[in-house]
Amino acid sequence: MTHPGRRFGDGLAVGPDLGGAAEVAVAQALAPLEGAVPDLVWVFVAPGRLGGDAAEAAGRRAMELAGARTSVGGTSGGVIGDGRGVEHGPAVAVWAATLPGATVRPVRLTAERSEGGVRVAGLPEARSDDRVAALVVDPYSFPVGAFLEHGNAALPGFPVVGGLTGAPGGPGANRLFLDGEVHDRGGVGVVLGGDVGVRTVVSQGCRPIGPAMVVTRAERNVLLELAGSPAYRRLAEIVTALPPAEQELAGRGLHVGIAINEYADDHGRGDFLIRGVTGVDEATGAVAIGELVEVGQTVRFQVRDAGGAGEDLVELLGTEPAGGALLFSCNGRGTTMFDSADHDPALLRRVLGDAGVAGFFAAGEIGPVGGRNHLHGFTASVLTFR
Numbered sequence: 001m002t003h004p005g006r007r008f009g010d011g012l013a014v015g016p017d018l019g020g021a022a023e024v025a026v027a028q029a030l031a032p033l034e035g036a037v038p039d040l041v042w043v044f045v046a047p048g049r050l051g052g053d054a055a056e057a058a059g060r061r062a063m064e065l066a067g068a069r070t071s072v073g074g075t076s077g078g079v080i081g082d083g084r085g086v087e088h089g090p091a092v093a094v095w096a097a098t099l100p101g102a103t104v105r106p107v108r109l110t111a112e113r114s115e116g117g118v119r120v121a122g123l124p125e126a127r128s129d130d131r132v133a134a135l136v137v138d139p140y141s142f143p144v145g146a147f148l149e150h151g152n153a154a155l156p157g158f159p160v161v162g163g164l165t166g167a168p169g170g171p172g173a174n175r176l177f178l179d180g181e182v183h184d185r186g187g188v189g190v191v192l193g194g195d196v197g198v199r200t201v202v203s204q205g206c207r208p209i210g211p212a213m214v215v216t217r218a219e220r221n222v223l224l225e226l227a228g229s230p231a232y233r234r235l236a237e238i239v240t241a242l243p244p245a246e247q248e249l250a251g252r253g254l255h256v257g258i259a260i261n262e263y264a265d266d267h268g269r270g271d272f273l274i275r276g277v278t279g280v281d282e283a284t285g286a287v288a289i290g291e292l293v294e295v296g297q298t299v300r301f302q303v304r305d306a307g308g309a310g311e312d313l314v315e316l317l318g319t320e321p322a323g324g325a326l327l328f329s330c331n332g333r334g335t336t337m338f339d340s341a342d343h344d345p346a347l348l349r350r351v352l353g354d355a356g357v358a359g360f361f362a363a364g365e366i367g368p369v370g371g372r373n374h375l376h377g378f379t380a381s382v383l384t385f386r
Contacts, residue, residue, distance in 0.1 A: 008324030008356035012081030018058035043073035046089025085341035095358035101195030109187035135162035135189030163328030163362025197386035202367035205309030206302035210238030230285025259298035260370025327359035
C-alpha cells in the first residue's frame, strides 16, 4: 500500500548552461509533489568539460531551488533521470520525495590519517529504527573499502547503497553536495529510518557457466585447485565445452562468483559475489581473482553480457511496484554493455510501475550481497521506495 502523503519525482536536463539545467531538472522533479516541501532531494551533476566550479554552482543552485529539508548528491561522468541515461555531461539530474513518517539524517563523512591508519569521522549513532544508508563518496579521498568492512563488523546486516563519484579530471575534480554546502573530499549521504519502506537490489549482471565447485586449495586471491583438480584445468574444460559465441564472451571478460552462504542447498542469482578473473597460469594451474578466497568456499565461473545483465536486474527487482528509486549504475554499463544508455533507468521504470528514478553512472557501486556491503563494478545498485 502506498503511503497517502508519499510522492516521488525525477528530472533531467542537458546542456552547457549547467545552472539552467539545474533549474529545469528541479522543476521537473518537484512537479509530482504538487507543491509539498520535499523531505529529501538528490542532485546529480555531470559537468563534462566545464569543470568543478561549474558543477559546484549547479549543485548549489539545485539545492537552493529545491528547498528540501535534506539535500544530498554529487558529481559523475553521467547522470540518470526522466527514464534516460546521459553518459557524458554537461547534464543535471534531480530526484525528490516526500517521506511522511520517515526520518532522514544527513551524513558528512571525512577520513584522516592517524597513527593507527585512517580514521573516519561523521558517522551518526545507530538507531533501532534505521533502515538503510545511501552514500556518494569521492574515491580519491575516502577509503570506501575499509569503511565498508568496518561497517559490516560494527553493524552486521545493515544495508548501505550508493556510488563513487567520477567526474572527469581525476583527484580534486569531484564535488559532493549536502544541505546547501559543497565539498571536494570525503563522502555525503543520508540514513533513512522510521516509517519508510525500502529495499536494496544489487544486480551484478552475470550468468553462470559450468558447475559450482568447492575450493580445495587456494592462497589469498589465487585459486589453485577446484574440486581436487588444478583450477586452470577446470576453467579450460568449462570454456572449451561452451558454444563458440559463449567462448567469445568468456574471452572478452571472465568472472567468478563466490558463494555467500556455504550451507545453501542451491545457489541462484544474488547468492554469489561476482569478481573478475585477473590472470591465469597454465604451468601451475592457478587462476587469480579479484577477491580473497578460502578453502571450502564454493565458486562458479561467470560471463557477463547484455541479455544476462538485463534478465538479472528484472529477476532481482521482482514484481513489487515502487513509488521511487535511486539508481547507481556502473559507468561500464550504459552503451558499453547495452544498445542504449537508457537501459537501466527505462527497465526500472517499466518493472517498478513508472516510478520516479534518478541517479548517476558511478565509478564503483556500493550495495549489499548476502547481508554484507561490498564495493562492486559493472553492477546496478538500486534503492527502491515502496
